[in-house]
Amino acid sequence: MANSEMSSKDLYLRLLRYILPYWRVFAVSVVSTIAVAATEPALPALLKPLLDGSFVNRDQTLIKLIPLLLIGLFLLRGIFTFTSNYTVNWVSTKLVTDLRNLMFQKLITLPTPYYDNASSGEVIANVAFNVSQVTSAGTNVITVLVRDFFTVLGLLGWMLYLNWKLTLIAFAIAPITALIVRLFSKRLREMSRSSQSALGDITHVLDETLGAHKVVKVFGGQDYEIKRFSEATNRARRFSMKQTVAASANVPLVQLVAAIALALIIYFATLQSSGNQTTVGGFVSFITAMLMLLAPVKRLTGVSEALQRGLAAAEIVFALLDKEPEPDSGTIEIPHTQGALEFQNINLEYEAGSHNLALKDFSLKIAPGETVALVGQSGSGKTSLVNLIPRFYHPTSGQILLDGYDTTTIKLTSLRSHIAFVSQDVVLFNDTVAANIAYGQQQATIEAITAAAEAAHAMEFIHEMPQGLQTLVGENGVKLSGGQRQRIAIARAILKNAPILILDEATSALDTQSERHVQAALENLMQNRTTIVIAHRLSTIENADRIVVMQKGRIVEIGNHRKLIEQNGVYANLHRIQFVHENTQTAQ
Structure with a gap:
């Protein structure tokens, strides 16, 4: 070196x-x-x-x-x-x-x-x-x-x-x-x-x-x-x-x-x-x-x-x-996947020897096409968990399985080809709207790009732009509103058509009207996909198949919205606090 x-x-x-x-x-x-x-x-x-x-x-x-x-x-x-x-x-x-x-x-x-x-x-x-x-x-x-x-x-x-x-x-x-x-x-x-x-x-x-x-x-x-x-x-x-x-x-x-x-x-x-x-x-x-x-x-x-x-x-x-590239020990290529995910006894420590675990003995099975919402206070390990799926980080111990395959045995390009990601911090490039939607999918036709934008409820504002899909969005989409940036990111995910979808607080920074548009776009996107949602607004995940409540890297509750409310535990308390807060804001 x-x-x-x-x-x-x-x-x-x-x-x-x-x-x-x-x-x-x-x-x-x-x-x-x-x-x-x-x-x-x-x-x-x-x-x-x-x-x-x-x-x-x-x-x-x-x-x-x-x-x-x-x-x-x-x-x-x-x-x-x-x-x-x-x-x-x-x-x-x-x-x-x-x-x-x-x-x-x-x-x-x-x-x-x-x-x-x-x-x-x-x-x-x-x-x-x-x-x-x-x-x-x-x-x-x-x-x-x-x-x-x-x-x-x-x-x-x-x-x-x-x-x-x-x-x-x-x-x-x-x-x-x-x-x-x-x-x-x-x-x-x-x-x-x-x-x-x-x-x-x-x-x-x-x-x-x-x-x-x-x-x-x-x-x-x-x-x-x-x-x-x-x-x-x-x-x-x-x-x-x-x-x-x-x-x-x-x-x-x-x-x-x-x-x-x-x-x-x-x-x-x-x-x-x-x-x-x-x-x-x-x-x-x-x-x-x-x-x-x-x-x-x-x-x-x-x-x-x-x-x-x-x-x-x-x-x-x-x-x-001389720096080592991200490790890719995978040898298997998976052309298609059902999207079944399983976390087995996952521990995650960002700094070796710190004894500060972001995830502790975390185990969870997610069925193909299931929508699972992750809920918890900041620092509970939600983002750490979803970052392990595309192998941005590697667990200190434990395994993550995709359709029964250990993800470390799958080639990185193959693994990531099956994953789409939408976060609240949308990344857009200083290029056209079309190029941003088709990012990584350069072979996409203009018809496919338009269809993805329609499904993402984005064409309504794209039509009003000076050059439509060929309009430059500025550095990181500076010329667009937060809701518009989100919908372009959703259109990008729709176009990729990946069987696994990760949503990282995709609506938390939006106003009510923008959230309705984005939520409708997300519902289109989530159809027939294994979806993991990190939720800030609990009202957005009430229809999730399962809600996983996390604290300090562990699962403390799991179930659907109705069941967790009836348990009157951590989730019910979080929901009650947020409901009171939202009602107070509405009254003001």
Whole structure:
């Protein structure tokens, strides 16, 4: 698993594996980069004959040839530079695209507990922004290393040819430079990691505030949110500045060492010149090569910042890619099911070792086509129970059977294909009404979508929309009322036509008129299906075949409405309290 303990070498080698599919284009980039580097020593090499032949010896052939060679040199450099830049950016964008796609594919396979604990803002920042930093390590660093390595090699080779004694002074800076780079690399990696984490905090605060903008306004939370955002941005700024300090101190120190070496070279070159040991052209060519050496040396020392930033991003990417997807040990596919469910001695503990059971020794049989309502106070385990059916969570112990099959032996896709789900928190996508109804059923015809909408009592308001079924609903259906969103969700469930239906307080947040429409739609939906209803308003489940009353993860009462009222137990008490409450509201 990728983490902070993974070595830079391991991270880098793993990153390079994602470039392998594009090795041909990348090879073109490397070859073009080497070609650019090869032309670097040509400029100081041309200066020697230019000065000695043209200005000193007045060689007419060289006077005409050198300008043409200069034009040809820069034409070649332009072609190779364009090719190098284009190909390396092509590979970089491919790398980022592939990693983003892999991260998204991983995200949609992760188990529900991951989303319970993860910050959505940080996840978004990692996929949208931080992943782009890997190109610094994946391709850009290689380009700089290849180009500048061969540039330095070529310039040093030319300098050795001109004057090996002076070149030895240039070699003396290499170990000092390496030491400086090594000292700063660790600091840069640490600050890059912290900076990317801080960016996730910014996105998290932004995501929360925008999503809850109405609550922020009504409860006067603007100042608090501004303070939270300011703290997050300041934290990001502090890490960015620490990163800048480390990067900024690195390059000047290397340049100072190089400047000292250059000063010594100029001094000794002057002594050699006075002793006629070098020509004017040779001296100028050597100094030019030496000065040209500074830029690639600077880039080579500065590459550490980009490398560490890229490796810090790679840690984040691989940490996500290495997460285990939701377990699917199932091997059986069930094309059809009657919808018989059985819970056998179910215990559920969300955090191992907490001894806080959400469900305790829960056992229940539900017959095909039966409607069972779950009733109980908040925290009694109703939602925990229904979340076990599609295996969003797994029981700590016990079994859930579907038509006699242990659900853990059924493939997840097969199991979930037989389940439809409608909750009070309807999820709609920023797409058309038709696309939301047919979500996951892309092959559905417009006739089937219309029929589902009719059955859900939704066509009456869809007809009034500007583009009917093709009307965009806005982010999470913001352009629709609560009742309209519910009916679209019900139409989606009707279109899926699954034999098992889970209704999680589907009418609790609606007004009376909307509830009547939704309740009528639900009655259409529930026909001939095994239905589990989590009920908030007890009046909506009076016709259920059985009502299961839960307390602290256990069944305390079970029976139909009439029987439970006659028992005068927990259910009767809940019904009495709610009846009095509703009558009081009606009177007001």
